[in-house]
Amino acid sequence: xxxxxxxxxxxxxxxxxxxxxxxxxxxxxxxxxxxxxxxxxxxxxxxxxxxxxxxxxxxxxxxxxxxxxxxxxxxxxxxxxxxxxxxxxxxxxxxxxxxxxxxxxxxxxxxxxxxxxxxxxxxxxxxxxxxxxxxxxxxxxxxxxxxxxxxxxxxxxxxxxxxxxxxxxxxxxxxxxxxxxxxxxxxxxxxxxxxxxxxxxxxxxxxxxxxxxxxxxxxxxxxxxxxxxxxxxxxxxxxxxxxxxxxxxxxxxxxxxxxxxxxxxxxxxxxxxxxxxxxxxxxxxxxxxxxxxxxxxxxxxxxxxxxxxxxxxxxxxxxxxxxxxxxxxxxxxxxxxxxxxxxxxxxxxx
Numbered sequence: 001x002x003x004x005x006x007x008x009x010x011x012x013x014x015x016x017x018x019x020x021x022x023x024x025x026x027x028x029x030x031x032x033x034x035x036x037x038x039x040x041x042x043x044x045x046x047x048x049x050x051x052x053x054x055x056x057x058x059x060x061x062x063x064x065x066x067x068x069x070x071x072x073x074x075x076x077x078x079x080x081x082x083x084x085x086x087x088x089x090x091x092x093x094x095x096x097x098x099x100x101x102x103x104x105x106x107x108x109x110x111x112x113x114x115x116x117x118x119x120x121x122x123x124x125x126x127x128x129x130x131x132x133x134x135x136x137x138x139x140x141x142x143x144x145x146x147x148x149x150x151x152x153x154x155x156x157x158x159x160x161x162x163x164x165x166x167x168x169x170x171x172x173x174x175x176x177x178x179x180x181x182x183x184x185x186x187x188x189x190x191x192x193x194x195x196x197x198x199x200x201x202x203x204x205x206x207x208x209x210x211x212x213x214x215x216x217x218x219x220x221x222x223x224x225x226x227x228x229x230x231x232x233x234x235x236x237x238x239x240x241x242x243x244x245x246x247x248x249x250x251x252x253x254x255x256x257x258x259x260x261x262x263x264x265x266x267x268x269x270x271x272x273x274x275x276x277x278x279x280x281x282x283x284x285x286x287x288x289x290x291x292x293x294x295x296x297x298x299x300x301x302x303x304x305x306x307x308x309x310x311x312x313x314x315x316x317x318x319x320x321x322x323x324x325x326x327x328x329x330x331x332x333x334x335x336x337x338x339x340x341x342x343x344x345x346x347x348x349x350x
Contacts, residue, residue, distance in 0.1 A: 002067060006311045009061060009269050013035065013040070013304070014106070014108065016106045016107060017070070017106050017107075017108075017109075017111075019191040020034055020104040020105070020106045021038070021054065021056075021068075021104075021110055021111065022202060023104060024068060024103045025056065025066070026106045027103070028066065028103075030056065030058060030066055032056050032106060035160050036057070037056055037057055038054060038056050039054070039065075040052050040053075040054055040109075041054075041055070041181050041210065042055040042100035043069075043205075044051070044250065048074040048080075048317065048319070048340045049071050049072060049074045050071075050072040050074070050319075051067070051068055051069065051070070051071050051072075052070045052071075052072070053068075053114065054067070054068050054069070054070050054111075056104070058172075059094060065168070065300075067116075068103060068111050068112065068113065069111070069112045069113070069114045069173065070109060070110075070112075071102070071109045071110055071111075071112060072108055072109040072184045072188070073108060074317055074319065077116065079161075079164050079312055079316065080161070080228070080309065080312070085148075085182040086226060086227050086229075087102070087105070087110070088147075089146065089226045089229055090102055090226055092147060092158070093146075093226060093229075094144055096144055096165060098140075098141060098144065098222070098223070099115075099222060099223065099224055099226070100113035100115050100222075101113040102115070103307055104122050110346040113223055115213050116215070117213040117214055117216070117220070117222060118213065118214060118216060119209070119210055119212070119213050120130070120209040120212045120213065120214060120248075120251070121209060121250070122209050122211050122245075122247065122248040124209060125209050125224070125244070125245050125346055126242075126263075126267075128270065130214065131147060131219045131268075131270070131271055131274070132271075132274040133214070133219060134207075134212060134221060134241070135238055135271050135272075135274035135275040136221075136274060136275070136278035137212075137222075137223060138203065138204070138220040138223070138237065138238070138275060139275050139276075139278050139279060140202060140278070140343075141202065141223050142201030142234055142237065144202045145202075146202045146231075147232070148237040150180075150200065150231050151231060152194075152200060152233065153230035153231060153232055154230075154232050154233070154301060155189075155190045155249070156349070157230075157305065158186050158188060158301070158304060158305050158308065159183070160328065161178065161184065161305065161309065161312060162183065162308055162314050164308075165177075165179060165241065165308050165312055166179055166259045167309045168312060168315040168316070169311065169315075170248060173311065173324070177307070177311060177327065177328075177331060180332070181216070182304065182308075185304060185334075186191055186304065187229065188302055189301050189304070189342075190344070191350075192342050192344065193233070193294075193297055193298060193300075193301065196234050198234075198235065198294065199234045200231055200233055200234070200235065200237075201231065201232075202225070202229065202230070202231055203229065203230065203231065203232040203233075203234065203236065203237035203238070203240075204223055204229050204237060204240075204246045205228040205229055205230060205232060205236075205237060205240060205247050206225065206227070206229075206240065206243040206268075207223070207237065207240055207241040207243065207244060208247060208249070209247075209249075210225075211223060211224050211225045212224075215296065218231050229268065232293075233294070235269070235291060235294035235297075236246075236297045236298040236301060236302070238271070238272065238275065238291070238295040238298075238299070239295040239297075239298035239299045239302050240298075240302050241249050241271075242259040242262065242263055242268060242271075242295065242299065243279075243299055243303070243306075245261060245262060246258050246259050246260075246261050246262050250251075253322075254321060255321055255323070255325050255329075256325075256329070257326070257329050257330075257333075259333060261331075265292070268295070268296075269288055269289075269292055270292045272288050272292050272295070273288050274298075275291075276288065276291070283346040296341060297341050297342065299341075300334055300341060300342070301335060302330075302336055303333050303334035303337070304330070304331070304332045304334055306326075306327075306328045306329070306333065307328075307330035309327075310323045310324060310326040310327030311323070311324065311327045311329075314327065328331075
């Protein structure tokens with residue numbers, strides 16, 4: 001077995017995973033005679049899970065291989081979402097033909113279909129043609145009919161994560177991140193941003209470039225990784241994507257965000273136009289401007305939520321990523337942008 005990662009102790013796959021891989025191979029019409037023939041390749045860029053490409057030979061000459069993807073769940077992720085619900089979402093999206101198939105499960109992770117497409121890069125998000133494809137696919141994704149409640153999850157999720165952060169934080173960190181003030185801030189945002197006429201859809205909620213794949217030949221876009229997916233305002237999901245344009249997770253300092261790279265007004269309008277027009281109708285300027293404005297305000301909710309994620313992850317996850325510095329940047333941006341987007345006089349009223 002060729003192993004190019006230290007993720008599996010001493011180059012050994014867990015026995016349960018070996019059993020699952022043999023079962024998956026059998027269901028695909030393959031036979032794994034020798035576990036030493038398996039090749040394990042780490043895939044970089046994940047910030048919560050460890051992800052590996054696993055290959056095994058399809059014939060004696062070993063010039064053809066089967067590829068699958070193995071996802072090892074990260075430490076502490078149960079604080080962010082319910083894993084059983086996430087797997088149910090994964091299977092439902094797969095049935096809609098929107099993502100990879102679930103091939104097998106084991107205690108520490110799962111085996112997924114390997115998507116024969118490339119993961120996008122940070123630069124791809126700024127390519128107007130690729131961005132238009134993402135906008136269209138995002139609208140298609142948000143229109144999926146998913147089982148369960150259609151209620152907005154954002155505000156309860158934010159409050160739950162704040163509770164977890166308070167439980168985990170030292171007094172010093174709680175003071176630095178102003179955790180005592182955040183309950184009121186969440187209240188402010190919910191009051192100011194919630195409208196009866198806002199569109200609600202099944203949102204991905206983590207539309208960073210690493211969760212978007214593209215087939216180079218067909219130009220088809222596939223959105224992957226649904227841990228945080230839920231019903232939310234579509235403007236929140238679009239805002240999340242805009243915020244992710246400030247990140248490049250494949251540098252020496254992946255936790256550092258470049259808010260100077262946040263898309264300008266015309267770029268945001270172009271994305272929203274492509275998003276709205278992908279349904280077949282031509283949106284008017286008022287519709288475009290309204291969604292752009294709504295998305296801009298929802299960047300504040302994104303900064304608070306992912307700031308809390310950074311705090312919690314810093315305590316429970318050992319992945320080589322400076323989560324607390326990431327959190328500092330998100331909170332700093334929240335306090336910087338709030339006066340311009342909501343006004344400095346917003347208060348929480350019962």
